[in-house]
Amino acid sequence: MNRRYCCLFVVLFWAVLIQAAATERTFNILFLQSYTAQTPWHSSLNQGLAKGFRESGIKVNITTEYLDADFWTFRSEKVIMRRFCERARERKTDLIVTASDEAFYTLFACGDSLPLQIPVVFFDIKYPDEKLIAAHPNVCGFIANPDFDVILRQAQKIFPLRKEVLCVIDNSFLSARGLNDFQEEWDIFQKDHPDYDMKIYNTQNHTTSHIIAAICYPRNSHGRLVIAPKWSPFLSFVGKNSKAPVFASQNVGLTNGVFCAYDSDAYTSALLAGQKASQVLKGTSPQEIGVTESKQGFIYDYKQLDFFYVDPDKVASSGIIVNEPYWEKYKFLFILLYPSILALLVVSVVWLMRVNRRESKRRIQAQTRLLVQNKLVEQRNEFDNIFHSIRDGVITYDTDLHIHFTNSSLLKMLHLPSEAGGRVYEGMMAGSIFNIYNEGQDILHKMLKQVASTGESVQIPQGSFMKEVHSDKYFPVSGEIVPIRSRGMITGMAFSARNISDEEMQKRFFDMAMDESSIYPWQFDVETNCFIFPQGFLTRLGYEESVTIISREDMERTVHPDDLKEVKLLFDRALTGEDTNTRLNFRQRNADGEYEWWEYRSSVITGLTQDSLYNILGVCQSIQRYKTAEQEMREARDKALQTDKLKSAFLANMSHEIRTPLNAIVGFSDLLSDTSGFTTEEVAQFIATINKNCGLLLALINDILDLSRIESGTMEFIFAEHNLPLLLKTVHDSQRLNMPPGVELLLRMPEGDKKYLQTDNVRLQQVVNNLINNAAKFTFSGSITFGYEEEEEPGYTRIFVEDTGVGISEEGIRHIFERFYKVDNFTQGAGLGLSICQTIVERLKGTISVTSEVGKGTRFTVRLPDYCE
Template identity: 85%
Template sequence: MNRRYYCLFVVLFLAVLVRAAASESTFNILFIQSYTSQTPWHSDLNQGLVKGFRESGVKVNITTEYLDADFWAFNSEKVIMRRFCERARERRTDLIVTASDEAFYTLFACGDSLPLQVPVVFFGIKYPDAKLLAAHPNVCGFTANPDFDVILRHAQKIFPQRKDVVCVIDNSFLSNKGRDDFEEEWEIFQQDNPDYNMKIYNTQNHTTSHIIAAICYPRNSYGRIVIAPKWSPFLSFVGKNSKAPVFSTQTVGLTNGVFCAYDSDAYASAFMAGQRASQVLKGTSPLSIGVTEAEQGFIYDYKQLEFFHVDPDKATAAGGIIVNEPYWERYKFLFILLYPSILALLIASIVWLMRANRRESKRRVQAQTRLLVQNKLVEQRNEFDNVFHSIRDGVITYDTDLHIHFTNRSLLRMLHLPYESGGRFYEGMMAGSIFNIYHEGQNILHKMLKQVARTGESVQIPQGSFMKEVHSENYFPVSGEIVPIHSKGGITGMALSARNISDEEMQKRFFDMALDESSIYPWQFDMKTNCFIFPQGFLVQMGYDESVTTITREEMNRTIHPDDLKEIIPQFDKALTGENKNPRLSFRQRNANGEYEWWEYRSSAISGLTQDSLYGILGVCQSIQRYKTAEQEMREARDKALQADKLKSAFLANMSHEIRTPLNAIVGFSDLLSDTSGFTEEEIAQFIATINKNCGLLLALINDILDLSRIESGTMEFMFADHNLPLLLKTVHDSQRLNMPSGVELVLRMPESDKKYLKTDNVRLQQVVNNLINNAAKFTSSGFITFGYEEDEVPGYTRIFVEDTGVGISEEGIRHIFERFYKVDNFTQGAGLGLSICQTIIERLKGSISVTSEVGKGTRFTVRLPNHCE
């Protein structure tokens, strides 16, 4: 039971897969016939099966195997069947079809698993095994159960005088089943016909001579009929010599001695099996289809009817069909009609020959005339060929059916084809036989030819197309057109002219690349339309659409800078009238961004028919903005160099003054200290304090100069690490509060209980804060100097500030406050470098510094730094 459910599951699963792919897949079919390819009906079986699949719309590959069951013993048949299954498995067979009992039962008895894995469709089974069929849900098909009562009564109707029935069997399985079935039917038949006698001969139990004597000798077989439940090779030999009519249940015996077979038609059975197999391949379960009884009938051998003197009409009247009928009998009516037709045709042929002989004399005269005309046409065609061969472009003509008519030598040379044989060698070939034209990867030759033939208008080969040789993989850029050929008001063909533009295309590309690199564009002035013609790329730069190629003189003037327009218009007039032969005009033009760019225009006049007339004006224009920019930069560099020279002189003078001032104080008071006898202790202490103060000023000046030198040379080093900002500011406060002028208080203001860390350079940041505090101390005589930090509005940034209540800075001073050597008060000690150095350090720390001030109220410097700087 489990095996049965497993098989059912496998079949259903395969059905689902097959339903999804049946409409598109090609299935592999194994067709197993029980006998050999020499049997009369094997071709009908094959043809019927193929037609069944074809009319069902299923694509199949059928492999036919022949079991030859009449020759082999059952054990040998199983070995052969296993070989069939192995080969079928290698081909990935999707379904098996069997014909007759031997093939089906041997398939399931051979021991191979293939019939359990794929659907099996059978037909022609005489004795179905109900248990076997019920155990395999993947099996369906048709049976043809023998009916010996029908056979006996039919034989009685045809041969009423023959009342001795001989049943010939052997020891095979099917023969024994047939014998049992025959004996049951015989009892029923004899009850109605007690005067009939029956005898059974077994070919393997009785002697051969005994059986031959019983049915082949006229004296013994005169009143007998022979019943063959199963056809065998022995019956094939005996049947052909039997003097008693042989009735069989298998069509395989027909043409081998069987008078009549009661069976289903071989072709029809195979056709129905093909249709049923198609249903299975499309997803229908074999279990739902089941087993069907095929329709059977009587089939007669024509030669046997003649031998036993039976009228064929009587046989067909009884509901049978006739095979092996001669063509004369089958098509007797047609042959009867054929003879008069042949006679009439013979008479008509004689009449036609007589008339043809008369016409021939006239044709000879006409032929001579046509020959003269043809010679003239050949001369004209040769002249036509010579004209087309002289054309440098490749030319090929087609008729309206797209067949090649003529090719000139230039085209053949272009395609690297032999051209010595002339242009008629490829006549009659289809378009595309020797070359194709591709545009954007698509073959457009046939499309263009059909368009010309349909519209009657010429078609240009699209730009960027390639001509590809069919005989090789070579292709090259091509240009040309296809034109219609008209004759008598209609289109009789098309002519294609083409040219290999490989060299031209490369030169054009080189020229375009040179123009792109040099920003040089050619232009032309149309005297008739008063318009400028420019390349597309130039006008796009000027802000025009890509489709625009010409602009008027007025539009050109609107692109010129107003300051240059008055000077340029008269010069352009002279250039465009030819008065100035080779002018150079430089002016500014507005581009697509609305900015003005410097361009230089050159022009050249082309003379017309006379020296005073003009044919045209052409020229080139080039962007000279980079030259103008370089000129401006050089001018600015010159000005900066002059300014730097002045700054250098000012710097030396300033440094000389700044250094001399503290040195004078140091030297002067040092001389006074050489003799202290004339001074009090308070005066000596004041001298020493003055010396120390001026030493500090001199040291600060030297440090500023060194920092400025390191900044200029790029050697100022920065060491980044995490530092506690409150601790850094407290350190500055502790060092600076003792240096505050009298009356000035240094105040540190920070958020309470804030542990702010910055990743920065601790030394440079202290240097900036100290410089700002020192700078504030110079200009604050009373009040407060407040410094500290606060959070910036932008997360990740911190503001450090230094503000004072000093004299303040004017707006003019704020604009120059961070410039080198700038001093708000020239009488204040210092070189004017501190704030410039602070700005450079803060920028290196990825921050910014700003100042706000009000004269008489004070100044505030703000340093904005990121929390993490690397």
């Protein structure tokens, strides 16, 4: 008897020692998840498994591998699983835990011997292979068989008016198993509810648009329910946009668009798996533990309940609710604890700010710099492109008179390389690449300091010259220097200038034309000692029409011998600067050998000093025809003034439109320099605002570039025969998701019509998109309808865009197609879109018109020929 007790004592003693050793030892665990780290419950699975081991007193090192079964084929999954097993063998793994069907079945199908050598604990298997499990004594775990009858009856209870059930599957093995189970349960359910209908959609057999139209369009989905036997990435997209409630048998679909999942709780399942694995590590045989069915229940997504107007209290008794906002979940607790928590937070924040202010500031700045660095680089490149597109030369300085940026127009004006970009001279002092002279004095630094100190713009004085530092060449210049402000402070100066050599000559020509009816202007090049005449004038003197330049000696050979002495004397006085304005009347020999009286007037342009000469300009005129010449010069003056006004209007409009989003970008970027006072949502909102304004700048740049191509005549048009209905459907598909809330985009075309137009499809789509975008700005409810109609006159087609927006007044309609005109100055845009549309339509040999009624809507009509000759 005593001997028996002694043996029993020894056995118990060794069992305690083994258990103690297992408790002290650290085990290596391989945790195989079927999906990715972006799955909603992957962190809950990791946490639950770790807690299961911890509560059981087992020390473990858990290595988690993600199979990503929704992405790979089964053959690829087996290759990936063998790699997992090889790495696990190197770590000397003691036990494997699998989550969901894919990881478990791929583990035993991959061909590696590791799952046959060490224990395997599985959980959340929907469709267990009993023969496979029975054949492996080292396997145990939990199963969670889906019950579609319970799901159908709960869906019928919550949505009694939705009586059409859509079953969405794919071609995978698990989806096929789920479909079989669902059909069996459906037969039972339909016997009790014969008024219900069911359709099956296969995502790999049906077209994507067909499934989306059935589920995501309100007109189709209002009476439907969606059942998903197996969740897939496609369902993640459809579920988030579905207008019908989605019921699934896998909790992986929660927060991805699933209204309700009938499944076991992920965290609890992983916790129980950890406890069961701990028993195996302590010495219990997996066969003794066996296979257990997990407890399942309904899990609802709070946001989906809110979307389908289902009262959470109505379903709370039948399951649990996830994704619930903290305020709703702990409303009464917040109300009770808010004052104390607020006081504690204030005290904590003050204390933390004092202790960690310097370190926190440095860390936040580094994080912010990493987040916005790429965005700032992109923004800087966009700003550079804007300034490079300006035709006038632009250069910016900081308040210390260091160069910051130069645009390509200025570099070309100064004959400097422009390929290196606008920042090659950044950091150099003002005056390093050019100087501004007036009356022999360099005035560049003086003007910059004046703008920096007064904060007011300064015009370059008349008669000023820009001198190139690298070549000593100079030319007359006009422009202004304006201050650059940020948050009320002057942070730099912007200098815009243009070479007015041609304008100065035109001005001198015009002044003389006002006095003496000019006919032919001329110029004397001091460096080459040659006269330059307009093409065609010298033909009257016997030269070929292409000749425009003759030397002074050739010019003197055409002068009558009796007049030559006086002409030479007066011209020499002009060259020496003694006479700045001269008038010469003399006879010249024409092509017929006869002498004709001409009058030459000259004007001398002085150089950097009063003693140096820059150029001599003049006009030669016939007394008999001075009236006609005067009229021609007036027209030349008006055209020059109109061109200058257009340039000024362009700069004024662009300065305003660029400054508005730029201020927002700079302002919110400054706020991001210290985010300690903002929440994560506020920081995200700041970044979103920056992105939005960058988009506005990009749209403005596109309009400017289109306008530039139109002005320069470089906008290309490629005419070919195109299917008009297909073109308009393409526009509809791209625009319908961009509509404002409460506005519906409709496409109206003749039924069964296959209309073809010979046109440029890219430019025509640009016109239609611009008209739809313009309508969306002023339509806050109702619809925007576009399409085409047959014109009464054969060979023509009408394309229309009409809305139910605010409408346009009669005054607005008169100016609607003018450049820079905006009906509402508070809307975004530069007022170029409709002007660009009108130009494109005219190039397409068509016309565009508008009709509108204030408060009722607007209709734009584009009339195009079917074939362009």
